[in-house]
Amino acid sequence: MNTVLFEINDSVAFITLNRPDKLNAFNREMSLSLQETLDKCEKNSSIRCVYITGAGRAFSAGQDLSQVNDSEEFAVMGKILSEQYNPVVKRIRNLSKPVIAAVNGVAAGAGANIALCCDVIVAAESASFIQAFSKIGLIPDSGGTYFLPRLVGFQKASAIMMLGDKISAKEADEMGMIYKYFPDKEFEQEAEKIARTLSSLPTMGLAFTKQALNKSLEQDFEEQLLTEGILQQKASATNDFKEGIKAFKEKRRPNFRGD
Ligand code: LHQ
Numbered sequence: 001m002n003t004v005l006f007e008i009n010d011s012v013a014f015i016t017l018n019r020p021d022k023l024n025a026f027n028r029e030m031s032l033s034l035q036e037t038l039d040k041c042e043k044n045s046s047i048r049c050v051y052i053t054g055a056g057r058a059f060s061a062g063q064d065l066s067q068v069n070d071s072e073e074f075a076v077m078g079k080i081l082s083e084q085y086n087p088v089v090k091r092i093r094n095l096s097k098p099v100i101a102a103v104n105g106v107a108a109g110a111g112a113n114i115a116l117c118c119d120v121i122v123a124a125e126s127a128s129f130i131q132a133f134s135k136i137g138l139i140p141d142s143g144g145t146y147f148l149p150r151l152v153g154f155q156k157a158s159a160i161m162m163l164g165d166k167i168s169a170k171e172a173d174e175m176g177m178i179y180k181y182f183p184d185k186e187f188e189q190e191a192e193k194i195a196r197t198l199s200s201l202p203t204m205g206l207a208f209t210k211q212a213l214n215k216s217l218e219q220d221f222e223e224q225l226l227t228e229g230i231l232q233q234k235a236s237a238t239n240d241f242k243e244g245i246k247a248f249k250e251k252r253r254p255n256f257r258g259d
Contacts, residue, residue: 003030005055006037011048011199011258012192013041017111020056025064026110031084038091048258049199050095051192052118053102054111062109062132081141085110089117089143093214096207098198102191103169103178108132113144116151119210120194121178123169124187129177134164150217151177202240203258208232 005016015037017024024030041050054060063080092099092114101118108130115121115129123129131148133140140148140161149157152175160167169181182190198206208231215227235241240256247254 002033003027004033004037006040008044008047010196011046012195013037013044013047013050015041015050015052016055017052017060018055019064020054020058022064022066023058023061023106023108024054024056024111025061025066026084027064027067028084031088035087035091038088038095041097042091042095045258048097048201048203049195050097050099051102051195052099052115053104053191054107056105058105058111059101059103059107059115059127060111061106062111065136085114085142088114092117093143093210096210097203098206098210100191100195100198102188102195103127103129104187106130110142110144113140113142113147116147116177117143120198122187122191122194123172123178123181124184125169125181126184127169127181129167129169129172131161131164134162146217148177151175200256202235202238202244202256204238205235205240208235 001018003018005014005018007014015034017030017034019025019027019030038050041047098119100120100122101115103115103121103123104127105124106128107115109132112129112131131140131144139145144161145157148161151157152160156175159165167175167177169178172178173181212224212227212231216224219227239259240254243256244254
């Protein structure tokens, strides 16, 4: 059975984490397969949005704990992160197209933090987010200590990570951890609608927006204004910018092609 399912529908790439019996917990194979799939998404210019979800009732329960030995040396843990998790979150942040996390169910440990590094995060009402690490004596990884305080503020992040609380989709929405949540019955349809909208927008402009946001996480105000200037020039050299202006003047809807 493939641990990661991949399907292209129109210009959206649907990626499904597929180990439902283990709540889509990550083993090495799933992690490497997700990395390869994200590379395919980067290379295929017909893909203009990437949609990540989980099979069955979970998004992902993080690392497959049945495959972790409690006598692992620290060097081994570091290797698991550098080979299996860091490359996933780096690929998502560097991907030149929007990535939407469609959190269909529980997202725990690295599973939660992979969702939290995506560009748009939506959840089903019954979904939840758990920084499960403290329950097993580990620290939050996969970029969680970077993104969570920036999403919800230092105090909320600190408490959530230390206590390992189960955060409902509604709470996650209220504290700014996610973009929106939807009733379970409407979730798939609504999440896919957002993905299709993203795929119809000026893809290169969105890629530059993403680069600017990435930079904003580490740069000061002056540096950020310079970055905006450089990226705005690049955006204005795209065909989609020409189409946007033309459509505005002709009082019609633009037809962006992503170039
Ligand atoms: C699982 C898992 C799982 C295996 C549920 N593994 N089977 C990075 C570097 C190196 C090492 C360590 O980790 C990391 C990053 C990390 O992600 S660490 C954090 C790892 N994840 C967790 O600690 C979460 C563990 N899971 C849970 O706390 C619960 O399963 C949650 C809250 C996710 C869901 O609870 P329930 O809805 O009550 O489901 P369940 O616990 O009954 O699980 C259903 C099945 O899935 C069950 O198997 P079984 O054969 O009994 O039906 C679980 O054993 C299995 N499963 N998570 N991570």
